[in-house]
Amino acid sequence: MRRPDAVRNGGPILGIETSCDETAAAVVTREGEVLANVVASQAQLHDRYGGVVPEVASRRHLELVEPVLSDALTESGIDLDDIGAVAVTQGPGLVGALLIGLSAAKAIAWARGVAFVPVDHLHGHVASLYLQPQPLEPPFVCLLASGGHTLLLAVREPGGFDVLGTTLDDAAGEAFDKGARLLGLGYPGGAKLDRLAREGDANAFSFPVARVPGLDFSFSGLKTALLYAVRDLDEAELERRRTDLAASYQRAIVRALVERAREAREQTGFERLAVVGGVAANSELRASLPEAVFAPLELCTDNAAMIASAARHRAAVPYPEFLGLDVYASLS
Ligand SMILES: Nc1ncnc2c1ncn2[C@@H]1O[C@H](COP(=O)(O)OP(=O)(O)OP(=O)(O)O)[C@@H](O)[C@H]1O
Numbered sequence: 001m002r003r004p005d006a007v008r009n010g011g012p013i014l015g016i017e018t019s020c021d022e023t024a025a026a027v028v029t030r031e032g033e034v035l036a037n038v039v040a041s042q043a044q045l046h047d048r049y050g051g052v053v054p055e056v057a058s059r060r061h062l063e064l065v066e067p068v069l070s071d072a073l074t075e076s077g078i079d080l081d082d083i084g085a086v087a088v089t090q091g092p093g094l095v096g097a098l099l100i101g102l103s104a105a106k107a108i109a110w111a112r113g114v115a116f117v118p119v120d121h122l123h124g125h126v127a128s129l130y131l132q133p134q135p136l137e138p139p140f141v142c143l144l145a146s147g148g149h150t151l152l153l154a155v156r157e158p159g160g161f162d163v164l165g166t167t168l169d170d171a172a173g174e175a176f177d178k179g180a181r182l183l184g185l186g187y188p189g190g191a192k193l194d195r196l197a198r199e200g201d202a203n204a205f206s207f208p209v210a211r212v213p214g215l216d217f218s219f220s221g222l223k224t225a226l227l228y229a230v231r232d233l234d235e236a237e238l239e240r241r242r243t244d245l246a247a248s249y250q251r252a253i254v255r256a257l258v259e260r261a262r263e264a265r266e267q268t269g270f271e272r273l274a275v276v277g278g279v280a281a282n283s284e285l286r287a288s289l290p291e292a293v294f295a296p297l298e299l300c301t302d303n304a305a306m307i308a309s310a311a312r313h314r315a316a317v318p319y320p321e322f323l324g325l326d327v328y329a330s331l332s
Pocket residue numbers: 019020092093121125145146147148149172173174176177188189190191192194277278279281282283300301302
Protein backbone atom coordinates (compact mmCIF):
# COMPACT_ATOMS: atom_id res chain seq x y z
CA MET A 1 0.00 0.00 0.00
CA ARG A 2 1.40 3.38 -0.91
CA ARG A 3 1.51 6.01 1.77
CA PRO A 4 -0.52 9.20 1.42
CA ASP A 5 1.07 12.22 -0.23
CA ALA A 6 3.53 14.37 1.64
CA VAL A 7 3.93 12.01 4.59
CA ARG A 8 7.32 13.53 5.18
CA ASN A 9 6.33 17.02 4.17
CA GLY A 10 9.07 18.70 6.14
CA GLY A 11 11.85 16.53 4.68
CA PRO A 12 14.42 17.74 2.13
CA ILE A 13 13.47 18.20 -1.52
CA LEU A 14 14.97 16.05 -4.26
CA GLY A 15 15.28 18.17 -7.42
CA ILE A 16 15.55 16.82 -10.96
CA GLU A 17 16.44 18.85 -14.08
CA THR A 18 16.67 17.48 -17.64
CA SER A 19 15.30 20.30 -19.80
CA CYS A 20 18.26 20.59 -22.18
CA ASP A 21 21.71 18.99 -22.13
CA GLU A 22 22.45 18.80 -18.41
CA THR A 23 21.26 15.83 -16.39
CA ALA A 24 21.04 17.18 -12.86
CA ALA A 25 19.85 16.13 -9.41
CA ALA A 26 20.07 17.96 -6.08
CA VAL A 27 18.97 17.70 -2.48
CA VAL A 28 17.90 20.95 -0.80
CA THR A 29 16.43 21.50 2.68
CA ARG A 30 13.22 23.44 3.31
CA GLU A 31 15.41 26.26 4.60
CA GLY A 32 17.23 26.43 1.27
CA GLU A 33 20.47 24.73 2.24
CA VAL A 34 22.03 22.79 -0.65
CA LEU A 35 23.03 19.31 0.61
CA ALA A 36 24.04 18.01 -2.83
CA ASN A 37 24.10 19.44 -6.34
CA VAL A 38 25.16 17.03 -9.10
CA VAL A 39 25.30 18.11 -12.75
CA ALA A 40 26.34 15.83 -15.62
CA SER A 41 26.85 17.99 -18.70
CA GLN A 42 26.44 16.51 -22.16
CA ALA A 43 28.18 19.48 -23.82
CA GLN A 44 31.03 17.35 -25.21
CA LEU A 45 28.56 14.93 -26.72
CA HIS A 46 26.87 17.70 -28.72
CA ASP A 47 30.01 19.71 -29.54
CA ARG A 48 30.62 17.88 -32.82
CA TYR A 49 27.14 18.85 -34.06
CA GLY A 50 27.54 22.53 -33.15
CA GLY A 51 24.45 22.48 -30.93
CA VAL A 52 22.17 20.23 -28.89
CA VAL A 53 20.63 17.34 -30.85
CA PRO A 54 17.32 16.65 -29.03
CA GLU A 55 17.18 12.90 -29.64
CA VAL A 56 20.80 12.44 -28.59
CA ALA A 57 20.09 14.48 -25.44
CA SER A 58 17.05 12.37 -24.49
CA ARG A 59 18.96 9.10 -24.85
CA ARG A 60 21.82 10.39 -22.73
CA HIS A 61 19.42 11.63 -20.02
CA LEU A 62 17.95 8.15 -19.88
CA GLU A 63 21.40 6.67 -19.24
CA LEU A 64 22.42 9.33 -16.72
CA VAL A 65 19.31 10.06 -14.69
CA GLU A 66 19.59 7.10 -12.32
CA PRO A 67 23.36 7.40 -11.56
CA VAL A 68 23.05 11.19 -11.16
CA LEU A 69 20.15 10.76 -8.71
CA SER A 70 22.11 8.14 -6.77
CA ASP A 71 25.16 10.41 -6.61
CA ALA A 72 23.06 13.31 -5.30
CA LEU A 73 21.51 11.17 -2.56
CA THR A 74 24.88 9.70 -1.56
CA GLU A 75 26.54 13.12 -1.51
CA SER A 76 23.71 14.57 0.62
CA GLY A 77 23.80 11.73 3.12
CA ILE A 78 19.98 11.64 2.90
CA ASP A 79 18.17 8.37 2.40
CA LEU A 80 15.45 8.27 -0.24
CA ASP A 81 13.08 7.32 2.60
CA ASP A 82 13.72 10.68 4.27
CA ILE A 83 13.01 12.82 1.20
CA GLY A 84 9.90 14.98 1.69
CA ALA A 85 9.17 15.98 -1.91
CA VAL A 86 10.33 15.46 -5.48
CA ALA A 87 10.63 18.59 -7.64
CA VAL A 88 11.09 18.37 -11.39
CA THR A 89 11.35 20.72 -14.37
CA GLN A 90 8.12 20.46 -16.36
CA GLY A 91 9.11 23.00 -19.05
CA PRO A 92 10.09 24.96 -21.03
CA GLY A 93 12.73 22.86 -22.78
CA LEU A 94 13.20 19.93 -25.15
CA VAL A 95 10.15 17.69 -24.89
CA GLY A 96 11.99 14.38 -25.11
CA ALA A 97 14.58 15.51 -22.59
CA LEU A 98 11.99 16.86 -20.14
CA LEU A 99 10.03 13.61 -20.31
CA ILE A 100 12.97 11.63 -18.89
CA GLY A 101 13.14 13.80 -15.77
CA LEU A 102 9.37 13.98 -15.39
CA SER A 103 9.00 10.20 -15.64
CA ALA A 104 11.79 9.61 -13.12
CA ALA A 105 10.16 12.07 -10.70
CA LYS A 106 6.72 10.49 -11.10
CA ALA A 107 8.18 7.05 -10.44
CA ILE A 108 9.93 8.15 -7.26
CA ALA A 109 6.94 10.13 -5.95
CA TRP A 110 4.55 7.26 -6.68
CA ALA A 111 6.76 4.49 -5.30
CA ARG A 112 7.76 6.39 -2.16
CA GLY A 113 4.53 8.28 -1.57
CA VAL A 114 6.17 11.68 -1.42
CA ALA A 115 4.86 15.04 -2.58
CA PHE A 116 5.30 15.85 -6.27
CA VAL A 117 6.10 19.45 -7.28
CA PRO A 118 6.32 20.41 -10.99
CA VAL A 119 8.57 23.44 -11.52
CA ASP A 120 8.89 25.94 -14.36
CA HIS A 121 12.52 26.06 -15.50
CA LEU A 122 12.57 29.88 -15.61
CA HIS A 123 11.15 30.10 -12.11
CA GLY A 124 13.95 27.72 -11.22
CA HIS A 125 16.60 30.13 -12.54
CA VAL A 126 15.11 32.94 -10.41
CA ALA A 127 14.99 30.62 -7.39
CA SER A 128 18.78 30.12 -7.63
CA LEU A 129 18.78 33.42 -5.70
CA TYR A 130 16.76 32.02 -2.77
CA LEU A 131 19.34 29.48 -1.61
CA GLN A 132 21.64 29.67 1.43
CA PRO A 133 24.06 31.07 2.46
CA GLN A 134 22.86 34.46 1.13
CA PRO A 135 19.24 34.16 0.06
CA LEU A 136 17.76 37.21 -1.66
CA GLU A 137 14.25 38.30 -0.78
CA PRO A 138 11.79 39.96 -3.17
CA PRO A 139 11.03 42.56 -4.33
CA PHE A 140 13.73 42.90 -7.00
CA VAL A 141 14.13 43.26 -10.74
CA CYS A 142 15.66 40.14 -12.27
CA LEU A 143 17.55 39.84 -15.53
CA LEU A 144 17.30 36.22 -16.67
CA ALA A 145 19.81 35.65 -19.47
CA SER A 146 20.30 32.06 -20.56
CA GLY A 147 20.72 29.88 -23.64
CA GLY A 148 17.04 30.04 -24.55
CA HIS A 149 15.71 33.19 -22.87
CA THR A 150 16.44 36.83 -22.14
CA LEU A 151 13.86 38.28 -19.79
CA LEU A 152 13.46 41.20 -17.45
CA LEU A 153 11.22 40.24 -14.56
CA ALA A 154 9.52 42.06 -11.71
CA VAL A 155 9.78 39.67 -8.79
CA ARG A 156 7.35 40.68 -6.04
CA GLU A 157 7.12 37.40 -4.15
CA PRO A 158 9.14 34.16 -4.23
CA GLY A 159 6.35 32.16 -5.88
CA GLY A 160 6.30 33.99 -9.20
CA PHE A 161 7.15 37.02 -11.36
CA ASP A 162 5.79 39.40 -14.01
CA VAL A 163 7.55 39.71 -17.36
CA LEU A 164 8.65 43.29 -18.16
CA GLY A 165 10.61 42.57 -21.31
CA THR A 166 11.90 39.76 -23.49
CA THR A 167 14.04 39.16 -26.55
CA LEU A 168 12.36 39.61 -29.91
CA ASP A 169 14.72 37.12 -31.57
CA ASP A 170 17.86 35.42 -30.21
CA ALA A 171 18.54 34.94 -26.50
CA ALA A 172 21.72 36.48 -25.06
CA GLY A 173 23.25 33.03 -24.47
CA GLU A 174 22.35 32.07 -28.02
CA ALA A 175 24.11 35.22 -29.26
CA PHE A 176 27.19 34.18 -27.27
CA ASP A 177 27.04 30.65 -28.67
CA LYS A 178 26.53 31.77 -32.28
CA GLY A 179 29.32 34.33 -31.98
CA ALA A 180 31.59 31.70 -30.48
CA ARG A 181 30.84 29.36 -33.37
CA LEU A 182 31.73 32.08 -35.91
CA LEU A 183 35.03 32.50 -34.07
CA GLY A 184 35.68 28.75 -34.20
CA LEU A 185 35.30 28.14 -30.46
CA GLY A 186 32.94 25.15 -30.53
CA TYR A 187 29.72 24.58 -28.56
CA PRO A 188 28.62 25.90 -26.14
CA GLY A 189 30.99 28.79 -26.61
CA GLY A 190 29.78 31.44 -24.14
CA ALA A 191 32.36 30.70 -21.46
CA LYS A 192 35.14 30.27 -24.05
CA LEU A 193 34.27 33.59 -25.69
CA ASP A 194 34.30 35.19 -22.24
CA ARG A 195 37.86 33.92 -21.67
CA LEU A 196 39.09 34.94 -25.14
CA ALA A 197 37.58 38.42 -24.79
CA ARG A 198 39.76 39.15 -21.76
CA GLU A 199 42.81 39.33 -24.06
CA GLY A 200 41.21 41.59 -26.67
CA ASP A 201 40.39 45.26 -27.23
CA ALA A 202 36.63 45.81 -26.84
CA ASN A 203 36.83 49.06 -28.84
CA ALA A 204 38.54 47.48 -31.86
CA PHE A 205 35.29 46.78 -33.68
CA SER A 206 32.01 48.64 -33.51
CA PHE A 207 29.12 46.20 -33.05
CA PRO A 208 25.92 48.12 -32.42
CA VAL A 209 22.96 46.47 -30.73
CA ALA A 210 19.47 47.28 -31.97
CA ARG A 211 17.44 49.54 -29.69
CA VAL A 212 13.90 48.21 -29.64
CA PRO A 213 10.97 49.85 -27.86
CA GLY A 214 10.05 49.16 -24.25
CA LEU A 215 12.20 46.81 -22.21
CA ASP A 216 12.73 44.23 -24.96
CA PHE A 217 15.98 43.02 -26.51
CA SER A 218 17.17 42.09 -30.01
CA PHE A 219 20.43 40.28 -30.73
CA SER A 220 20.02 38.83 -34.21
CA GLY A 221 21.52 41.85 -36.04
CA LEU A 222 24.61 41.67 -33.86
CA LYS A 223 25.32 38.11 -34.93
CA THR A 224 25.05 39.17 -38.59
CA ALA A 225 27.43 42.09 -37.96
CA LEU A 226 29.99 39.65 -36.58
CA LEU A 227 29.47 37.33 -39.53
CA TYR A 228 30.29 40.17 -41.95
CA ALA A 229 33.31 41.27 -39.92
CA VAL A 230 34.66 37.71 -39.95
CA ARG A 231 34.04 37.37 -43.71
CA ASP A 232 35.98 40.55 -44.40
CA LEU A 233 39.15 39.15 -42.86
CA ASP A 234 41.49 36.62 -44.44
CA GLU A 235 42.50 33.62 -42.35
CA ALA A 236 45.73 35.05 -40.95
CA GLU A 237 44.08 38.36 -40.10
CA LEU A 238 41.14 36.58 -38.46
CA GLU A 239 43.51 34.58 -36.31
CA ARG A 240 45.33 37.76 -35.28
CA ARG A 241 42.15 39.67 -34.47
CA ARG A 242 40.10 36.89 -32.88
CA THR A 243 40.54 38.28 -29.36
CA ASP A 244 39.50 41.79 -30.48
CA LEU A 245 36.43 40.39 -32.24
CA ALA A 246 35.47 38.42 -29.13
CA ALA A 247 35.96 41.42 -26.85
CA SER A 248 34.01 43.82 -29.09
CA TYR A 249 31.20 41.34 -29.62
CA GLN A 250 30.89 40.58 -25.92
CA ARG A 251 30.95 44.30 -25.11
CA ALA A 252 27.91 44.85 -27.35
CA ILE A 253 25.87 42.08 -25.68
CA VAL A 254 26.84 43.17 -22.18
CA ARG A 255 26.08 46.82 -22.92
CA ALA A 256 22.57 45.95 -24.11
CA LEU A 257 21.88 43.81 -21.02
CA VAL A 258 23.25 46.40 -18.60
CA GLU A 259 21.32 49.32 -20.14
CA ARG A 260 18.00 47.51 -20.17
CA ALA A 261 18.42 46.07 -16.68
CA ARG A 262 19.09 49.54 -15.26
CA GLU A 263 16.12 50.98 -17.16
CA ALA A 264 13.86 48.25 -15.73
CA ARG A 265 15.02 49.02 -12.23
CA GLU A 266 14.32 52.70 -12.70
CA GLN A 267 10.87 52.06 -14.19
CA THR A 268 9.75 49.72 -11.42
CA GLY A 269 11.32 51.77 -8.65
CA PHE A 270 12.64 48.54 -7.13
CA GLU A 271 15.79 48.99 -5.17
CA ARG A 272 17.49 45.74 -6.02
CA LEU A 273 18.60 44.17 -9.27
CA ALA A 274 19.56 40.51 -9.67
CA VAL A 275 20.99 38.49 -12.57
CA VAL A 276 20.49 34.75 -13.18
CA GLY A 277 20.94 32.16 -15.97
CA GLY A 278 24.01 30.93 -17.84
CA VAL A 279 25.01 34.40 -19.07
CA ALA A 280 25.10 35.61 -15.44
CA ALA A 281 28.42 33.71 -15.30
CA ASN A 282 29.93 36.19 -17.78
CA SER A 283 32.85 38.02 -16.20
CA GLU A 284 32.31 41.32 -18.04
CA LEU A 285 28.60 41.38 -17.16
CA ARG A 286 29.44 40.72 -13.51
CA ALA A 287 31.99 43.55 -13.52
CA SER A 288 29.65 45.93 -15.39
CA LEU A 289 26.80 45.66 -12.87
CA PRO A 290 28.49 46.08 -9.50
CA GLU A 291 25.19 47.10 -7.92
CA ALA A 292 23.47 43.81 -8.85
CA VAL A 293 23.20 40.52 -6.97
CA PHE A 294 24.40 37.65 -9.19
CA ALA A 295 23.44 34.00 -8.78
CA PRO A 296 26.41 32.01 -7.43
CA LEU A 297 28.59 30.86 -10.37
CA GLU A 298 27.80 27.16 -9.94
CA LEU A 299 24.06 27.93 -10.04
CA CYS A 300 24.05 30.10 -13.20
CA THR A 301 23.89 27.32 -15.81
CA ASP A 302 21.30 24.56 -15.50
CA ASN A 303 21.22 22.66 -12.22
CA ALA A 304 18.66 20.93 -10.02
CA ALA A 305 19.35 22.87 -6.80
CA MET A 306 17.47 25.83 -8.31
CA ILE A 307 14.57 23.52 -9.22
CA ALA A 308 14.34 22.20 -5.66
CA SER A 309 14.61 25.80 -4.42
CA ALA A 310 11.66 26.89 -6.57
CA ALA A 311 9.60 23.97 -5.24
CA ARG A 312 9.78 25.48 -1.75
CA HIS A 313 7.38 28.14 -3.00
CA ARG A 314 5.07 26.02 -5.17
CA ALA A 315 2.14 23.79 -4.36
CA ALA A 316 2.47 20.02 -4.70
CA VAL A 317 0.18 18.19 -7.13
CA PRO A 318 -1.59 15.35 -5.30
CA TYR A 319 -1.66 11.68 -6.25
CA PRO A 320 -3.00 10.49 -8.67
CA GLU A 321 -3.25 13.79 -10.63
CA PHE A 322 0.51 14.19 -10.94
CA LEU A 323 0.74 10.95 -12.91
CA GLY A 324 -1.24 12.64 -15.70
CA LEU A 325 1.02 15.70 -15.99
CA ASP A 326 2.76 16.36 -19.30
CA VAL A 327 5.80 18.50 -20.15
CA TYR A 328 5.65 21.76 -22.11
CA ALA A 329 8.13 23.00 -24.71
CA SER A 330 7.78 26.75 -24.53
CA LEU A 331 6.74 29.66 -22.39
CA SER A 332 2.97 29.93 -22.53
N1 LIG B 1 30.83 32.98 -18.98
C1 LIG B 1 29.84 33.03 -19.85
N2 LIG B 1 29.65 34.09 -20.67
C2 LIG B 1 28.62 34.15 -21.53
N3 LIG B 1 27.74 33.17 -21.71
C3 LIG B 1 27.87 32.09 -20.95
C4 LIG B 1 28.90 31.95 -19.98
N4 LIG B 1 28.75 30.74 -19.36
C5 LIG B 1 27.67 30.15 -19.92
N5 LIG B 1 27.12 30.96 -20.88
C6 LIG B 1 25.99 30.69 -21.75
O1 LIG B 1 24.87 30.32 -20.96
C7 LIG B 1 24.01 29.49 -21.74
C8 LIG B 1 23.58 28.29 -20.92
O2 LIG B 1 22.82 28.77 -19.86
P1 LIG B 1 21.61 27.93 -19.25
O3 LIG B 1 22.11 26.58 -18.90
O4 LIG B 1 21.01 28.74 -18.19
O5 LIG B 1 20.68 27.95 -20.53
P2 LIG B 1 19.66 26.89 -21.05
O6 LIG B 1 19.15 26.10 -19.91
O7 LIG B 1 20.29 26.20 -22.20
O8 LIG B 1 18.48 27.81 -21.58
P3 LIG B 1 17.10 28.14 -20.82
O9 LIG B 1 17.41 28.24 -19.37
O10 LIG B 1 16.70 29.41 -21.42
O11 LIG B 1 16.21 27.00 -21.13
C9 LIG B 1 24.78 29.11 -22.99
O12 LIG B 1 24.27 29.86 -24.06
C10 LIG B 1 26.21 29.50 -22.64
O13 LIG B 1 26.99 29.85 -23.75
